[in-house]
Amino acid sequence: MKIITYQDSSYASFVKKLNRRAFPEHGVRELVSDIISEVATKGDEAVFTFAKRFDGVELTRKNLFVTEAEFERAAREVTAATKDAVKRSLANIRSFAKRSMRKDWSAKNAEGALVGERFTPFNRVGVYVPGGKAPLVSTALMTAGFAQAAGVPEIVGATPSGPDGSVNSALLYALQAAGATEVVKIGGAQAIAALAIGTKSIRPVDKIVGPGNRFVVEAKRQLIGAVSIDLLPGPSEILILSDKTGNPHYIAADLLAQAEHGGDSIVGFVTDSKALLGKVTKAIDAQLPTLSRPDYIKQVLKNGTFLLQVKSFADGVAIANDFAAEHVSLITADEEQWLPQITTAGAIYVGNDSPVAVGDFLAGPSHTLPTGGGGRSFSGLRADQFQRRTSIVRLDKESVRKSLPVIEEFARIEGLDAHGRSTAIRLEK
Known part of the structure; x- marks a missing residue:
């Protein structure tokens, strides 16, 4: 972990680097461009080749899509507790989505012409759910669930299978419960390319949504225009901004929870309290040995974690807006003053008793949020992003x-x- 205070000589240069712009890496850009070209020219053949290379699975046209038998088996294998969790999460998602959808309207302009807007759902959308370290069941709900609430008739889930060609049962159950009409067993940049361009087996979609690693994000960036995209959500990140009223044990737990994603995740804590900074550091050290994924967490603590003491809380707010984090936790004695001043966060969690995990799994807003500084330009996934706007003039x-x-x-x-x-x-x- 980097622990820096405003009195350190490196403070100014470190803070300057926190003002991020999500530019693609050259090597990633080139590799993704090659993958897209292969899928565009070779179609299914390229998809199967990349599945073998990156996921170690032998795919064919016969096992490319999840079958009805696989859905039925997943429903049998999933526990009653999992089904209840999915049901309750979807209920909140649908309720939130219905309130945020845009509605048709019309009015007369100054010359008496009737003008207005009509909003209709996209015909076919692709929902990307990353594979890898854990089955992201909640991501299935917080992407497909919003598409379903918006009335999208065709929802295509895309997620990589294991080497045996199977997909986690809980993930399959969640995708189907959230309205997925088909699920294709591919991941990575090749999945984004196949959904955008289409192959002999995979019909192209109108829009692609969902988070992913840097290769998935770059594929979405390169394919804008060929297909509509939601935003550029990459590896998970959190910035916790707290004054002396923060509970150090809660703060440490939230930092460790986001570090649990591993990989390129970024975890930051900013405070104007030297005492709280010390307590949070000790709490992280105390809680880490009790967790089940210490290797992933240690990697993020080493490479992607910073704890920063600022001179004033206002300085912390400025840093939070420059950093434009996916998740911002705001803990302060004066919420009414500071909450309106956080303007670039993907989502804000207010107060000591608002863990980010509730937003990840249950609260209702989608956890598919802008990362890498993208919060300046993008907002999180919403139901109205599954609606196509058409203006009407009469x-x-x-x-x-x-x-x-x-x-x-x-x-x-x-x-x-x-x-x-x-x-x-x-x-x-």
């Missing part, structure tokens, strides 16, 4: 008459006389 003769002078003036300025003529002709006898 005129009658009177609104055409009132509009004509303005249309003719713009047509004159821009040298587009056919535009003016197309409006004026509607008033001629």
Whole structure:
């Protein structure tokens, strides 16, 4: 862990680096570009080759998709407790989603034309669920569940299988419960390419959502335009900002929980209290030996964790906005003052009793959130991102008459006389 205070000579340079921009790495960009090209030219053959290379699984057209028998087996194997957890999480997701969906509207403009917007669900979306260290059942719910709530008729889950060609039963159960109409057993950049471009076996989708590693994120970045995407959610991250009122044991537990994701996860703690900084450090050391994934956590503590003492709480808020973390925990005696000033976080958890884990699994908002500084430009996944917006315009003769002078003036300025003529002709006898 890096432990730095505002009095250290390295403080200014370290804080400067926390103002992030999510630029792709050159090597990642090139590799992903090659994968996309292979999938575009060779289709299924490329998908099967990459599945063998990266996941160690032999896929064919016969076992590429999860079968009905596999779904049925998953439902039998999943415990009643898991089914109840899925049910309760989905209930909150659907309730939250319904409140955030955009609704059709119409009104008359100054010339009397009827204008408005219509919102319809995408026809077919791809939901990416990472594989690897743990079955991310909650990610299935917090992607497909929002698509289902928005009324998307075709939801394609994509997640890598194990070397034996199987997918975790709890994950399959969650995908089906959340509305997935098919599940394809592929992961990585090749899955994003196949969903975006299509192959002989995989029909392309209109939009791709879901988190992933840096290769998945880069594939989504490169394929914008070929397909709509949600945002660029990469490895997990948290920044906890606390004054002296923070509970050090809770803070340490939240930091360790995010470090549990391993890999390139980033974990940060910022405080204006020297005493609290010391207590949190001790609490991390005390709790770590009690956890079941110490190797993943130690890797993140070594390479992706910082504890920072700032001179003032206002300095901490500025750092939080520069860092634009996926999750921000805000713990302060004056929430009303400071909460409105956190403007770039993917999600904010307020107070000592608001663990990020509740947002990860149950609260209702999607945990698919911008990372890598992307919070400046993107917000987290929402139900309205599964809605296609269409503007509607309807005129009658009177609104055409009132509009004509303005249309003719713009047509004159821009040298587009056919535009003016197309409006004026509607008033001629």
